[in-house]
Amino acid sequence: MxxxxxxxxxxxxxxxxxxxxxxxxxxxxxxxxxxxxxxxxxxxxxxxxxxxxxxxxxxxxxxxxxxxxxxxxxxxxxxxxxxxxxxxxxxxxxxxxxxxxxxxxxxxxxxxxxxxxxxxxxGFLRDEIGFDQIAKKVKRKLAGLKVAPYYGCLLLRPGEAAIDDPENPSVFEDLFESLGVQTVDFPYRNECCGAYQTVDQVDLVAERTRKMINLARSIGANILATSCPLCQFNLETRQKDVKGKWTDFEEMPVVYFTQILGAALGVGREDLGFELNLFNPSELIYGE
Amino acid sequence: MQELIDKVAELSGQNLYGCYQCGKCSGGCPSVWQMDILPNEVIRLVQTKRVDDALNSKTIWICASCFTCTVRCPRGIDLAKIMEALRQIHLRRNVDHIDIKKVAQGEINELPPIALVGNFRKQTA
Amino acid sequence: MENRIGVFVCHCGINIATTVDVKAVVAAIKDYPGVVHAEDYIYMCSDPGQGMIQERIRKKSLNGVVVASCSPTLHEVTFRNTVARVGINPYRCEIANIREHCSWVHSDRAEATVKAIKIVKTVIEKVKLNEELTPIAIPITKRALVIGGGIAGIQAALDTANAGYEVILVEKQPSIGGHMIQLSETFPTLDCSQCILTPKMVEVGHHPQIRLYTYSEVEEVSGYVGNFKVRIRKKKRWVDFDKCIGCGICMEKCPVEVPSEFEEGLAKRKAIYIPFPQAVPAKPVIDAAHCLWFQTGKCRICEKLCPTGAIDYEQQEEIIEEEVGAIVVATGYDLYGMENIGEYGGGRYQDVINGLQFERLLSASGPTQGVVRRPSDGKVPKRVAFISCVGSRDPELHKPYCSKVCCMYLTKHAMLYKHRVPDGEAIVFYIDIRSDGKGYEEFVQRAQEEDHVTYIRGKVSKIYENNGELVIMAADTLSGKPLEVSCDLVVLGMAIVPSPGVEELIRKLKIQVDTNGFLTEAHPKLRPVETLTPGIFLAGCGQAPRDIPDTVAQASGAASKALEMFGQEQLHHDPAVATVNEDICSGCGLCVPLCPYEAREIEVIKGKRIAVVNEVLCEGCGSCVAACPSGAAQQRNLQDSQLFRMSEAVTIK
The missing domain is CATH 1.20.1050.140 (Glutathione S-transferase Yfyf (Class Pi); Chain A, domain 2)
Incomplete structure (x- = not known):
C-alpha cells in the first residue's frame, strides 16, 4: 500500500x-x-x-x-x-x-x-492495517519493556480532532498489546507536557517532566513512548534540567512508539535512529 | 469595557455567561500550579467587567492550549479559545509578550522547530 | 336558535394585557354578528371574573360564551363549569387562546392585538355552530394496577387498598422494596431504611386487598380509563411458591456464586437466591443464566435437598389477565453508569464507587456489617472524598438536570462515615449545596459543625489511581487555589436516570417521557401526578429525581387520584369525538391504522363496510377526519362547516 x-x-x-x-x-x-x-x-x-x-x-x-x-x-x-x-x-x-x-x-x-x-x-495502523494483522508480523519479543504510553494532548483534544476517547483512550495500549509489549496504566498519559512553553519557561516544563517520569517509574514503567516530537523533547531532554536540580532523580528513556514497533517487527537497531535519543534505549529494547 | 467583553466573546466565539464557575477547568489544568489566577477566574473577571485584570494575568500566557478544560466543561465552553482571545487582544496592540532575542539562546539548535514556531506564534504580535 | 354570544377578554394580569390591547379587542368584537356582549377583566378565572360571566349570561340571556384567555388545557374546564352552573350547555363555551398563541409569543403590541382579534373571531364562529352535547358515560372497574414495588409503588398500593379497593402490584425484581431498601439510614432524621420500610413491605405482602406479582412484568395494556385490560407475565422462577416454605437450604448448598445486585456487586449471592433476608416474598428464584443445571446440565442439588419438592425445572411462564380501572406507574430510577465518566476512571478503579454502593458499606446488613471497608483490600479508609454532580447539571456531556438528592445523601454519607471512623477525614466536593427540604439545611450545618465534614467548592476534574491511593485533581474555587488530594475511597454522586425498560413500558401504556426519559405529567404545576392518558397516574423517581418524603407524598397523591375515580359511579368522557356519516362512508379503512387510540374499526352493517368509532377510546385528535377522502368522518363541534366559517372569519373581508 x-x-x-x-x-x-x-x-x-x-x-x-x-x-x-x-x-x-x-x-x-x-x-x-x-x-x-x-x-x-x-x-x-x-x-x-x-x-x-x-x-x-x-x-x-x-x-x-x-x-x-x-x-x-x-x-x-x-x-x-x-x-x-x-x-x-x-x-x-x-x-x-x-x-x-x-x-x-x-x-x-x-x-x-x-x-x-x-x-x-x-489511527491508520488501527483502522486500516489492523492490530491483529500487526500481531501476525511480530518477530521479536520485547520482554524487558514496561511502557508508559504517552498520548499528550493533540491526538485526543479537542474532541472533534480526537483519534480516540479523550479521557479513556486505548489505541496505544492496544497496539503494544498486539506487539506483546507490556504497558502500565499511566494516569498522566493524556496530560499536557507544557508544549512550546519549553522555550521560555524551562522550569515549568522541567517540573512537569519530573512529575511524569517519577509517576511512571513508581508504577513500574521503564520507558515512555510517544508520537509527538515536542512531547519527546520535553519529557526526555528536559530530564537534564530536572537532574540539575534534583540529583537523586532517576532518568528514563523516552522514545517514539515507532521505534518499539520497528524493533518488535524485526527491524535492525541501526535503522531505528536510536543515536538521536538522549538516553539510548536500544539495550533496553533489544534486551542486551 | 463592554467593547472589550464583546471582543472576547467575538474572538472566542463563546458564550461567557454560560459559565457557572464549577472550577472543573481549573481542577484539571496541568499548568494551574504556575498560574496567578485560576482559569475559571479568568472567565469570572470577564463576566464581571474586569477584563483588564484578566489581560494582566499570568494565567493567559501559561495556558498552552492543551484543551483539557475544553473537553471537560459541563457547559460546553471552550476556555482554550477564551484564553486565545485574551492573548490576541494583547498581541493585536502590537506588543510582544516575550523578547525573541532573549529566549533560548543556548538551546536554539537543540529545540524542535515546532517548539520555537509554536512559542512565537502564541506570544508575539 | 338565534346566537346570543358573550365574549369575555381576560388580561391575565400583565401576561396578556402588556402585549395585547384588551380594550381594543373588546371594541372590535362588541358589534360582531352574533355577539350581544363583550367585556374585559383582569383575572377572568377568579371568583369575581366567573361571577361576572354568570351575571351577564342571566341578564343578557346569552346562549354561547367565548372566553379569550389562556390555553384551553388550563381553564377550559373551569369556564365550562362556570357556564354550566347557570344553565348553559358547557359545550357552548369555548376558549380563545390569546396568551400562549399570542401575547407570550409576540412583542409588537399593535400586531399582537390584530392577531388576538382574529383568534377571537374564529372562536366566535365556532361557537355559533357548536351543538349542545352530553358527556359519554363509561363504567369503571374499581381496581388499580401499580407498576413498580419501590417505596412509591408500595405507598400508592397501600393507600388504595386501605381505602377498600383491590390493588394489583407488579414488580420485576424478585422482591419489593426498590432502591430504598438498599439504603442504610435516611436523611435528615437518620431513620434506618429497613426499620421504616420493611413493615410496609410486610403489610403489602399480607394485605387482603393487594395481589402481589413479583418477578413479573406488564406485557400488554389495552382498553381505556376505567376499563383497562392488562396482561402480566410471571417470569419462570423455577420454584413452586405454593410448596416452598422459605427454609433456605437450597441457597445454602447452591455451589454457584455471582455478584449480588442488591449488594451492588460488593458481595455474592447464589444462583438460587432471595435478594436479601427481609425480602417480600421471602421465597427464592433460580437465576437460570448462572445456574449449573441450566448452563451445563449438571447439579440439581437444590432439588435434591428441598424438603417440600418445590424446585420445578419444568416450570413455564405464566400469563395473567387482569381488569383494572386505574394504573399508577412507579418505575423508579437507576444510577447513571460510572463508565460514562472517563476522567474519573470510567469504572476502572475498584475504590471509586457510587452512592448506592456506599449505602451498602454503611448498612448493618451489608457486606461489611456496617464497617466502612474499601472494596479493593478491605482497608478502613482514612480519607474519603464524596463528589456531587457527577453527570448531573452537565448539559454538554451528560444530563442537564439537577438530580436533587445527591447533595443530601452525600452529606449523610460523610456524616455517617465520620460516626463510623471518627479519626477519618470526609471531604465533600460540591458546586452548590441544595438543601431545600424540611430540616435539610440544618442537617448540612450539623455535618459541618459537629462532624467537621470539609466542604470544598469545586467540581473534581480527574481521579487517578497511584499505588493504592486515589488522587483527586480539583480546585477550591473559594480560595482560588488548585488542589491535589490523595484519598483511600471516593464516592460518586451519580446522576439519577430513569429505570431501564421504561421506554418499552410507555409504548404499552401510551404515555410519554421527556427528553431525559422521565415520565411526563399532564401539567407541571396543576396536574403533577396525572398523565395525559386518562386513568394513568405517576409516582416517584420515574417522573423526576426526588427524595423519599416527596415520593411518598406524590404516591399518596396518585392513589387519591385513583380513589377520586373509584368514588364515582361512572366516568364521563368528552363527547367532542369523531363521528361517521354512514351514508357517505365507503369503508375504505384508511382511518383504521391512522388512529393512535385504536378507536377505529371496520364493521359490516347491513352488508356494507362502515368505519365505526369507539367513542370511549376516541380522544378527538382529528387524524381520521383529516384523512377521510369522502368527508364521512367528522368531529363533533369541529365540523368541516365550522372550520370553513372559522377560516372565512379571518381571511375574507
Missing amino acids: RIPYYPGCTLKTTAKNFEDSAIAALKVLNVELVELKRWNCCGTVYSLASDDLMHKLAPVRNLIRVREEDGSKVLTLCSMCYNTLKQANLFFREDKEASEKMNEFMYRERDYEGDVEVLHIL
Whole structure:
C-alpha cells in the first residue's frame, strides 16, 4: 500500500529518528510512505481566534498539495502536524463563508473543497492495517519493556480532532498489546507536557517532566513512548534540567512508539535512529 | 469595557455567561500550579467587567492550549479559545509578550522547530 | 336558535394585557354578528371574573360564551363549569387562546392585538355552530394496577387498598422494596431504611386487598380509563411458591456464586437466591443464566435437598389477565453508569464507587456489617472524598438536570462515615449545596459543625489511581487555589436516570417521557401526578429525581387520584369525538391504522363496510377526519362547516 505522507519540519530535523523508524516499521507492514513533492510548515499551532483565517492558510495549502497529487488521504506522524491539519480541514469543511474567502485569497492555487482525509499513523495502523494483522508480523519479543504510553494532548483534544476517547483512550495500549509489549496504566498519559512553553519557561516544563517520569517509574514503567516530537523533547531532554536540580532523580528513556514497533517487527537497531535519543534505549529494547 | 467583553466573546466565539464557575477547568489544568489566577477566574473577571485584570494575568500566557478544560466543561465552553482571545487582544496592540532575542539562546539548535514556531506564534504580535 | 354570544377578554394580569390591547379587542368584537356582549377583566378565572360571566349570561340571556384567555388545557374546564352552573350547555363555551398563541409569543403590541382579534373571531364562529352535547358515560372497574414495588409503588398500593379497593402490584425484581431498601439510614432524621420500610413491605405482602406479582412484568395494556385490560407475565422462577416454605437450604448448598445486585456487586449471592433476608416474598428464584443445571446440565442439588419438592425445572411462564380501572406507574430510577465518566476512571478503579454502593458499606446488613471497608483490600479508609454532580447539571456531556438528592445523601454519607471512623477525614466536593427540604439545611450545618465534614467548592476534574491511593485533581474555587488530594475511597454522586425498560413500558401504556426519559405529567404545576392518558397516574423517581418524603407524598397523591375515580359511579368522557356519516362512508379503512387510540374499526352493517368509532377510546385528535377522502368522518363541534366559517372569519373581508 502506498499512502501520501506529510512529514513536517521537525521530522526532518530533531525528530529524524521518528521518521526513519516509522518508514522502516511501515515497510515491514507493506506500507510505503509517499512524501508530498512540495509541502510547507503546517502552522504548528492551530489558530483559535474566530477571525484569524491567515494562519489557517498554511495547513490548507498542504492539503491542496495532496489534491494536486490526486491524493484523498494524507498520513502524518507528528501529533502537532496531525492536529493542525485536521482542525484546519474541519474548519474548512464547516465554515463555507470562510473557506470561500480562503480559496479566493489563494487565487493562484486550485480551489480546495475540504475533501482530503487527514490521518495520524496510530489511527491508520488501527483502522486500516489492523492490530491483529500487526500481531501476525511480530518477530521479536520485547520482554524487558514496561511502557508508559504517552498520548499528550493533540491526538485526543479537542474532541472533534480526537483519534480516540479523550479521557479513556486505548489505541496505544492496544497496539503494544498486539506487539506483546507490556504497558502500565499511566494516569498522566493524556496530560499536557507544557508544549512550546519549553522555550521560555524551562522550569515549568522541567517540573512537569519530573512529575511524569517519577509517576511512571513508581508504577513500574521503564520507558515512555510517544508520537509527538515536542512531547519527546520535553519529557526526555528536559530530564537534564530536572537532574540539575534534583540529583537523586532517576532518568528514563523516552522514545517514539515507532521505534518499539520497528524493533518488535524485526527491524535492525541501526535503522531505528536510536543515536538521536538522549538516553539510548536500544539495550533496553533489544534486551542486551 | 463592554467593547472589550464583546471582543472576547467575538474572538472566542463563546458564550461567557454560560459559565457557572464549577472550577472543573481549573481542577484539571496541568499548568494551574504556575498560574496567578485560576482559569475559571479568568472567565469570572470577564463576566464581571474586569477584563483588564484578566489581560494582566499570568494565567493567559501559561495556558498552552492543551484543551483539557475544553473537553471537560459541563457547559460546553471552550476556555482554550477564551484564553486565545485574551492573548490576541494583547498581541493585536502590537506588543510582544516575550523578547525573541532573549529566549533560548543556548538551546536554539537543540529545540524542535515546532517548539520555537509554536512559542512565537502564541506570544508575539 | 338565534346566537346570543358573550365574549369575555381576560388580561391575565400583565401576561396578556402588556402585549395585547384588551380594550381594543373588546371594541372590535362588541358589534360582531352574533355577539350581544363583550367585556374585559383582569383575572377572568377568579371568583369575581366567573361571577361576572354568570351575571351577564342571566341578564343578557346569552346562549354561547367565548372566553379569550389562556390555553384551553388550563381553564377550559373551569369556564365550562362556570357556564354550566347557570344553565348553559358547557359545550357552548369555548376558549380563545390569546396568551400562549399570542401575547407570550409576540412583542409588537399593535400586531399582537390584530392577531388576538382574529383568534377571537374564529372562536366566535365556532361557537355559533357548536351543538349542545352530553358527556359519554363509561363504567369503571374499581381496581388499580401499580407498576413498580419501590417505596412509591408500595405507598400508592397501600393507600388504595386501605381505602377498600383491590390493588394489583407488579414488580420485576424478585422482591419489593426498590432502591430504598438498599439504603442504610435516611436523611435528615437518620431513620434506618429497613426499620421504616420493611413493615410496609410486610403489610403489602399480607394485605387482603393487594395481589402481589413479583418477578413479573406488564406485557400488554389495552382498553381505556376505567376499563383497562392488562396482561402480566410471571417470569419462570423455577420454584413452586405454593410448596416452598422459605427454609433456605437450597441457597445454602447452591455451589454457584455471582455478584449480588442488591449488594451492588460488593458481595455474592447464589444462583438460587432471595435478594436479601427481609425480602417480600421471602421465597427464592433460580437465576437460570448462572445456574449449573441450566448452563451445563449438571447439579440439581437444590432439588435434591428441598424438603417440600418445590424446585420445578419444568416450570413455564405464566400469563395473567387482569381488569383494572386505574394504573399508577412507579418505575423508579437507576444510577447513571460510572463508565460514562472517563476522567474519573470510567469504572476502572475498584475504590471509586457510587452512592448506592456506599449505602451498602454503611448498612448493618451489608457486606461489611456496617464497617466502612474499601472494596479493593478491605482497608478502613482514612480519607474519603464524596463528589456531587457527577453527570448531573452537565448539559454538554451528560444530563442537564439537577438530580436533587445527591447533595443530601452525600452529606449523610460523610456524616455517617465520620460516626463510623471518627479519626477519618470526609471531604465533600460540591458546586452548590441544595438543601431545600424540611430540616435539610440544618442537617448540612450539623455535618459541618459537629462532624467537621470539609466542604470544598469545586467540581473534581480527574481521579487517578497511584499505588493504592486515589488522587483527586480539583480546585477550591473559594480560595482560588488548585488542589491535589490523595484519598483511600471516593464516592460518586451519580446522576439519577430513569429505570431501564421504561421506554418499552410507555409504548404499552401510551404515555410519554421527556427528553431525559422521565415520565411526563399532564401539567407541571396543576396536574403533577396525572398523565395525559386518562386513568394513568405517576409516582416517584420515574417522573423526576426526588427524595423519599416527596415520593411518598406524590404516591399518596396518585392513589387519591385513583380513589377520586373509584368514588364515582361512572366516568364521563368528552363527547367532542369523531363521528361517521354512514351514508357517505365507503369503508375504505384508511382511518383504521391512522388512529393512535385504536378507536377505529371496520364493521359490516347491513352488508356494507362502515368505519365505526369507539367513542370511549376516541380522544378527538382529528387524524381520521383529516384523512377521510369522502368527508364521512367528522368531529363533533369541529365540523368541516365550522372550520370553513372559522377560516372565512379571518381571511375574507
